[in-house]
Amino acid sequence: MLDPVLARIDADLPAAMDRLSDLLKIPSISTDPAYAAECTKAADWLVRDLETIGISADARQTPGHPMVVGHGGEGGRHLLFYGHYDVQPVDPLDLWDHDPFDPRVEGGQIRARGAADDKGQLMTFVEACRAWKATHGNLPCRLTFLFEGEEESGSPSLIPFLKDNADELRAELALICDTGMFDPQTPAITTMLRGLLGEEITITGPSRDLHSGSYGGAAINPARVLARILASLHDDTGRITVPGFYDGVTELDPSVKAQWDQLPFDANAFLGDVGLSVPAGEQDRTPLEMIWSRPTCEINGMTSGYTGDGFKTVLPSKASAKISFRLVGQQDPFKIRDSFRKLVRDALPADCSVEFKDHGAGPASSMDISDPAFEAARQALSDEWPNEAAFVGAGGSIPIAGYFGDYLGMTALLAGFGRDDDRIHSPNEKYDVESFHKGIRSWARILAALSN
């Protein structure tokens, strides 16, 4: 069943690249209202494309951008495939080598905004289905498609849509193509995703900026208060001091840890690429544990007083910081938020007040790899690529995986073909032609493995 499909994929690659190029030409930037019509255009393009492979699809209105939903095929395991057709903004435009919506293929790379995130990735799955249909006259199993248009702007319509259409969308397994390879030779299924708690604190001392000559010494300085609070969030060994923070942090399963220890991960190169040499986290953890399975607390931004050129002897009225916590296991983001806010309030001296801004709270998610589909998919990926596929963690958060569990009771299998140098969210985003081509072949193999 599989070999003719793979042959068809190889033969059809130029046409598949043309189709992807058509989709990449649509500037479907979801966060900017000026591009709303373009988002609808991208959704409509996908509806038409799905219809060419025998999927009955339509674009459903939401308070934001449309959701594309499609159904087709029959028999076998019922799979839902998720991708997103919206893209990040393109500024600063002058850092692009070319128009981000005029796709180029050069040096084995497809260059355009969205090439890797996520149009190129979602089309790997569509093209695999197309080749299957062309070869065998039907799809390999019952398939549901869900393409979102708000992933890059916080997915405001997603949870209500999942709730309202749970019966229609629920399948046996979700497939998501929005992640990367472990390295260009080693495919990966992402089975652990860290959660995220985002908090912004603004401490106010004096009611206005003061002259540090006139008031310095007698007036409380909120920048000093903030610095003390931020400095208190870690102890000398790098552990986070927020009370109860480690509740629910689980130790890595020994078999997973053994597998991670086998991965060709070069910590020196990983850190050396960004000018560092020493893993900075808890000293009894490996670097992969630090970024995949251990929780963190990071200052993402801070500002107070005068930050321009030169010097102003201002004693600032306000000081603020943006702080994020990456969460693992069963850590409860809401409990941690409460505990963090209490820590900050308890640390405030007289005359200081604090305001909190909530920037999201989502728990970690961990896929149940005891489902035999995971091992089957891992084998299928291993067949396509030079190295054996790995079950990996991811430091970042992909909320959709958790939502499928929470609202549709469905496990998600995350496989993707992005590379670390794809420059997603940055100028000159690209997707390797090899990622696209072997990504399509990978999905054909996974479909073959999962559909019977």
Next chain:
Amino acid sequence: MLDPVLARIDADLPAAMDRLSDLLKIPSISTDPAYAAECTKAADWLVRDLETIGISADARQTPGHPMVVGHGGEGGRHLLFYGHYDVQPVDPLDLWDHDPFDPRVEGGQIRARGAADDKGQLMTFVEACRAWKATHGNLPCRLTFLFEGEEESGSPSLIPFLKDNADELRAELALICDTGMFDPQTPAITTMLRGLLGEEITITGPSRDLHSGSYGGAAINPARVLARILASLHDDTGRITVPGFYDGVTELDPSVKAQWDQLPFDANAFLGDVGLSVPAGEQDRTPLEMIWSRPTCEINGMTSGYTGDGFKTVLPSKASAKISFRLVGQQDPFKIRDSFRKLVRDALPADCSVEFKDHGAGPASSMDISDPAFEAARQALSDEWPNEAAFVGAGGSIPIAGYFGDYLGMTALLAGFGRDDDRIHSPNEKYDVESFHKGIRSWARILAALSN
């Protein structure tokens, strides 16, 4: 001798206000090269005005804006009077109630940029001389005038000019009119000025901004390093921890402290005006000591990572802060700078580097009030105003007072009539007509007291 001069001052007030208004109309913003010709215009205006009272004056070229130098009078004590004719920029212009260079007199206030800082103040002395000359036909004693045009832009030409013209400018005592009253009823001679050390530190960790999901936990975060360093600069009791920092800090003379304790200083109002209630400095010091005679360390600004609206999970490459130290007694700013930089370097973890930017280093200055001129001037001021005049400290720095000591071997007597609400350096700067009128009368009294 004095009474007819005071009467003449009262009678001439409308004309004196017109003259001040003419000077205020000239937008002599020293920091902006676009206003260079206006600075020259203001200097020339002063030369002509000094000439009308029998002073031989000229505008001397410098690499920056001109210095106005004048000589006149004879006999008695040789006094040098210093003021500055340049003004601060006016932006944000939309916060002004009217054109800052179209002076208005409303509600007993002269409103314009420079009304208080320093055109109105310097003209109090010129008008006192004018009245003396009109009444007695001559000036009260030998007088030298020095008007600077770069005070608001760091006085780059001042020290070379003082050095090159030391013999010409040296007098027995310098008078400076660029400070304020203790309160609207209580005149002040400022005899202690804190010094200032300004430092900017920039800590670099990763060579570029990173995604905190991908790197968080394994990569050092320079914002966290900076926060720890800033938090370590004070101990729990508010003392500054920089090694050797308190070397040279002298205790206040008991007689001066007794005088300060008598001042009608309302710490509750001082702090309450800016939304505070508790003096935040060393707890065994009075609020006036905190701001006048104790050294400080303040964070004037800090920035790192993403500081815009919303949230970005960036792990920043850099974090920086601007820090100033107010110095007293014989504290050595250069030793403190070295010690501070060593503290920062010693606190850096692996993979972090630091860059320092020097934003000036000047010691405190303290006037020798054993010179009988100080007590004589204090009596003269007390005769003019409702309350007895006070010898006060000032939290801010007025480098010129130190320069007169260092380069001309001359003590400076700082008397001025500004009020806390004059909004110098801010929109809607004003100078009370009473400050101007009684300021002129005050100088007439001081001249009468010092000239014989």
